[in-house]
Amino acid sequence: MDNGRFELRLTGSGGQGLILASIIVAEAAIAEGKVVTQSQVYGAEARGGTTKAELIISDRHIAYPKVTDPDLVAALTNEGLKQYGGGISRKTVVVIDSSTMALPESLNEEACKTLLALPIRNATVEKLGSELGLNVVLLGIIQGLTEVVSVEALRTAVSLHVKKQYVDLNMRALDLGIEMVRESATTGIRI
Amino acid sequence: MDNGRFELRLTGSGGQGLILASIIVAEAAIAEGKVVTQSQVYGAEARGGTTKAELIISDRHIAYPKVTDPDLVAALTNEGLKQYGGGISRKTVVVIDSSTMALPESLNEEACKTLLALPIRNATVEKLGSELGLNVVLLGIIQGLTEVVSVEALRTAVSLHVKKQYVDLNMRALDLGIEMVRESATTGIRI
Amino acid sequence: MKMSNLRSERLPNIWCPGCGNGIVLRSLLESVEQLGLDTDKIVVVSGIGCSSRAPAYTNFDNVHTLHGRAIPVATGIKLANPDLTVIVLTGDGDSSAIGGNHLIHAARRDVDITVIVFNNFNYGMTGGQASPLTPVASVTTTTPGGNTDRPFDLVNLTAGAGATYVARTGIYFTKHMLDHLKKAIAHRGFSLVDVIAQCPTYFGRFNRKGDAGQMIVSQKDWLVLKSVADKKSPQELAGKIVIGEFVNIPPPGPAVVPEGQV
Amino acid sequence: MKMSNLRSERLPNIWCPGCGNGIVLRSLLESVEQLGLDTDKIVVVSGIGCSSRAPAYTNFDNVHTLHGRAIPVATGIKLANPDLTVIVLTGDGDSSAIGGNHLIHAARRDVDITVIVFNNFNYGMTGGQASPLTPVASVTTTTPGGNTDRPFDLVNLTAGAGATYVARTGIYFTKHMLDHLKKAIAHRGFSLVDVIAQCPTYFGRFNRKGDAGQMIVSQKDWLVLKSVADKKSPQELAGKIVIGEFVNIPPPGPAVVPEGQV
Amino acid sequence: MPRIALMQGNEAVAEGALAAGVRFYAGYPITPSSEVAEVMARRMPQVQGVFIQMEDEIASIMAIVGASLAGKKVLTATSGPGFSLMQEGLGYACMIEAPIVILDSMRYGPSTGMPTKVSQMDLMQSRWGTHGDHWLIVYSPSSVQESYDLTIRAVNMAEKYRTPVVILSDETISHLREPITIADVSPTVDRRLPAERAGYLPYKTDATLVPAIANVGTGFRTSFTGLVHSDTGFQTANGHVAEALITRLRDKLLSKLDDIIELEADRVEDADITFISFGITARGVAEAVDVLRTRGKKAGSLRLVTLFPFSDDRIRKAAGNAPTIVVPELNSGQLVLLIKRVFGDSRRIVPLNKVNGDLISPADILNFVAEEKL
Amino acid sequence: MPRIALMQGNEAVAEGALAAGVRFYAGYPITPSSEVAEVMARRMPQVQGVFIQMEDEIASIMAIVGASLAGKKVLTATSGPGFSLMQEGLGYACMIEAPIVILDSMRYGPSTGMPTKVSQMDLMQSRWGTHGDHWLIVYSPSSVQESYDLTIRAVNMAEKYRTPVVILSDETISHLREPITIADVSPTVDRRLPAERAGYLPYKTDATLVPAIANVGTGFRTSFTGLVHSDTGFQTANGHVAEALITRLRDKLLSKLDDIIELEADRVEDADITFISFGITARGVAEAVDVLRTRGKKAGSLRLVTLFPFSDDRIRKAAGNAPTIVVPELNSGQLVLLIKRVFGDSRRIVPLNKVNGDLISPADILNFVAEEKL
Amino acid sequence: MPDRKTYKIAHVRKWCKDCGICVAVCPRKVFEIDRNDRQAIVNPQDCIGCQMCVEHCPDFALNVTEDKSDA
């Protein structure tokens, strides 16, 4: 978090819950006294297709509200990374879902700070039984990688968005994400 | 016709055919190579009420198209004269229909060039059998008073606007008007 | 008729001699009086047209809106204050040409307003052009060779849109008119009365219908009571217009204003 | 179906997985082919909405207009060049909400165009709000507690406005759909087909109608053929929608375009 | 042989349109434009054209757009309230590049205002009434003859540039009768059509920046949309395409100002006071300038025949060097806002407004000049 | 205790309206404003208010006018195409002096354009979209917090001056989420009502120039019309009355500029280059000014919170003395036309336009300053 | 006819537009349009109080009440 400012971009396809994920982080950040701006791209008026969600977290007033210099870019689809990979620099941590994405040709360790390929979808299905919770696993990954918000704040924010009976599942999803980061750090499955 | 320009205003109530009358004079004047602008006032969108028709006849281009300095004002109702008597000056000939109108208080010989009261409606009904033709009688009066257009041109213009079977009646109406002026000149029934 | 409901200080009205609008206006004032409505709680709304000038002669709150837009304004008023009796006075053009969409949607929503159409078969105010209710073959300034567009039947149109009260009447039949205006205003839900009025200045003149007196009396010949018409063949009814009550569906429950959205 | 009438270079289409619009589009292309129409002389016109994107997938002249305004554009095209077959593809919102007035007036004038309504009971394109055809009690983004406004019955509405051909069909019944589209297009005069389609993304999801496959197959349960329905009581038909041909008035003479004005 | 006829302004618009080849009229009556419809209802059948009275002004503009796409030259006529309703359709015509002509005969506003009284209150609306960046041509006649001539020109320009053209007239001119000269044949311009189907891209343009789009029903199978579209005519949300489109729509007009803009300057060269006006107001100005000149006052007049595109440069050049510029108009001050921009601080710009439903007469102007000591 | 909530701009408009006492919402969905309707559909029943989805935007604005006359505080929300359709109704509201508030969330135009892309292309339309001389208030929020606050202010101003107020927002702000602070109670203003029936003249005004008109259904029996009307509320075609009415409608706002106009100046005092902008564009400007300052370039910013009434004087004063003024906007140049008028030849006025559906970023501005050597 | 009711016909001249509707609807020929095209009450004594004229006058210019003055 350069000078108290953190820029996050999530990209993937409609329906993966990325916008909600960015909102949850935003709420967690607000709870911790931060300022945020959250935005997303809308495609043509029809549904589906590629989406992007953006979040800026800062200690102070945020003037320009869109991400221009991302600290973290997480992509769940190749198309997403292609369309919304702009602005990735040596300061950017890039996370891709290795279960569904090919290694992006345009990107390499040199072009960013870290390039992390995690089997997000597979791990989710395997550990949680279905894809449900994929976006919360991603939240865990973001937390694990950046600690831009505390785990507690994130837990609270997540639980505000899910029905009672799913709280547990989501907490496990969050833990799974955090765990994946921890593991990757030890096992070093960076690309 | 001061410097080749003649300004005419007719006023009365809707349905008296004053607009048509002004158009007929306009057409006669055009036939004689003159330039004209003809206009009228529209009341509220609904019908009836007081109307005014205006005509400027000139030897050359007419810039401002509305009457500001009338040479002749002919009024068939008191209300018409009241509403649209503006601009009458020492150069203006004023004609009123003495069969239906009271002597206008505001007007006197001093305020205009000539103030002529003619029993237009009564004469029309008497000589032509009904009010039909009233506006053509007025045309005759205008012609008789001003000779701004020739009788022949006026006859032609009138006949272009009436069905064959009424041409005769209208020619008689025209003659009646001209005759009334002639008589008034000899009998001097000016006010 | 109580003169206090008429803004007599604004008379004579602006309508042409023999115009039917005043007769409808009178009937409206009479019906409001007979229904015993609280005159502080009546709002009369209109669009643009000769007929739409009628509200300004009533001594009620009145809103002269835009051409065709009386109904959405009336809808807004009624939903904002359901205690009010909201009556729309409109022309055939105002209601069925430019305002046609609002008309059918109000009927669909069954919003509790009453629409009284002053139907003179043409656009009086702008000089006698055809309206969507101008009969086939009639001459107007925009159908100099006779109208070839088919007119709406306002009863069918609004019934098809879901109206719960629809009636038609004519200004000659003052008792019939009064009865149906009263029923329409009293109806809980959307109601419409198509009142056959007259425009002697344009429609009458262009179509040689005679003077105002002849026009009004002739309604006896070409308006047929529904009860009578029901016994006649289509051939016998050719060229006639049927008057009476066509739809009268009582409201289902106590709620008449669309409530879920409210 | 002749692939040459489809702009396959523009596929996959923009619609959501399981959206019913493609099924109607296919049926349209099939009907045009079976009718043997000159494809150079077909113009497909639409408004705005998911369904209104359909014309751009046809290999005919096509005009994507403004929300609700397909019908007047189609009217202009048809009157300007009566040789053309003019077909309007529109949504339930496009045709009956903002475009309602044009719809009833086209029906009244009996202008020779065919209007095909892709009826998915909501505004798909803007995110699933209620439309004038949304059934009572249905959940949409603007009726979170269930719709309380009554919907139009498009058949009644357009019949009431004077339409000379009106039918209703559903996308499950592809043969029925094809037959009625063909009859509508072949009809001389104004024709409308209300095609019950589906929006799994919004209407289906909000109202727990199951996935796209379940939605389409379920039409077997709640759509009833008119021939069958005619023998049933209102109670038996509660919650069902009747499909079939409701109005089919042959044109009176050779002229189908309003002529007097032309 | 040219003939002379006495006509009302509205009739002249209708006859001008017919002379220019207009064969489709759709409209909805409104004071003070209704006579255009009434004349068209009578005249169209005589020339195998189509007259249709639509259900409202929205339908009217959309119907002429449709007929235009089918190859007809088209006209509608309205006044303020109807013009407001037409704004969405106007923007659509700009975007799909449908040649259409609209008469807006200005009456007193806002809202229903005073339907039978004159104003020039829709000036800014004619430029900015619809949403989004757009460009169009607006002409302003000041006589019946010009109502005829400019209507022909409007139709021709609409065809040439595939653009909506607005004729901004007013109640006075609409109802004024003046003799006009009618030529046997008028110069007409037809829209350019594509040569062949092979490689046809409806919105691809050459140096003219004007696309050669086929009429519907001629086998070219064009796709029209009010969404941002590429050369193919199909929708796209590509920002570059959008920028290129919007820029071309601007430049196709702004690069042809010589052809489009007409300004009429009268004795501005040596003027100490120049009046800049348009439409009916210019008639009073013309007379006032005459009088002022006879009184020894060096007055001049610049009349904007073309109101939009509005070229600051051309107006600056055409207006001469008078230190005082008076802008008389029948509204609370609209043109004067633009004129101020044109001249910056270099001149004294004086508004002269009349908003009582009457014209600005020569006497009004003379009095104003005297009172303001101009 | 004030609370903090994360909200979208559209949600903030809806919640701001509710906080200001709005209890009637009529609307028709359109991207990017639809969420306002969706929030209202959920929230209105909770506050005994009315939500109604109308058949189109014309009906929507007319319905809120009706509800306003019946005493409710009202809102509708739309975007360009719908705003175009509302223009006639907007002029009507001006004329009868109905307090109404309209959100226009600008998307890329003209026509349907790019529905999900941002623009600032309706700026001039918000002032000049309807026919006839008219005046209204237009506010431009540049954040979610301001969407909330300005909506409250818009409602209050509408009530205070009995005028339509437009909130000119855009796609980005509408969909942006930011934390906002919500006070327990917000300051609200209620329209003035007449004291007694005796001698009641609905349109008679005192020094405030704002009439105290009764709500319908309260026994005062008011007559409303969009025609020119006298103090009685009844129609007249009297030119003096017309002039007085139109002039009062102007002056009731133009005499209260202190209350209505808000301009936000930032470091303009010593600036060599000042940016004048509004809405979302001002956010990029703010960041660019910071960067320029850190680079030693004396930059400043003037943000127009109130767009209309547009006071040349106030803007001239508030803008400081920078010799160069840059006007960045998401259109082909609309605000810059006004700014040119304000400053005449005294400054260098440089337009910075972006019309590809993206925002003007701080980098865009910095690059522009560098490239243009400003 | 001692017990035949008689009626007072009030006519508001300044509201009347001489349209002739009362002439057309009156069953007893009470009214006439005179040679000056003006409405005139010519046979008031024949009035039977049927109210046809009152209800059809578009200008609120007529009022017919039972004449109780002799009673």
Next chain:
Amino acid sequence: MPDRKTYKIAHVRKWCKDCGICVAVCPRKVFEIDRNDRQAIVNPQDCIGCQMCVEHCPDFALNVTEDKSDA
């Protein structure tokens, strides 16, 4: 069953959106949505050529023709 007709099922993968409609309408369970949420043709041999899938595929992704290859 020597004279039972067989059918070729053509599936345009890049147009298919895996919506499952073909699965729902096919009377012979020819299709399936697999565990990757993708449409799959699992029982082509059971096809009776009824065209239900073709006519209901919203994406023009299916074509079923009689397989004459063995004839």
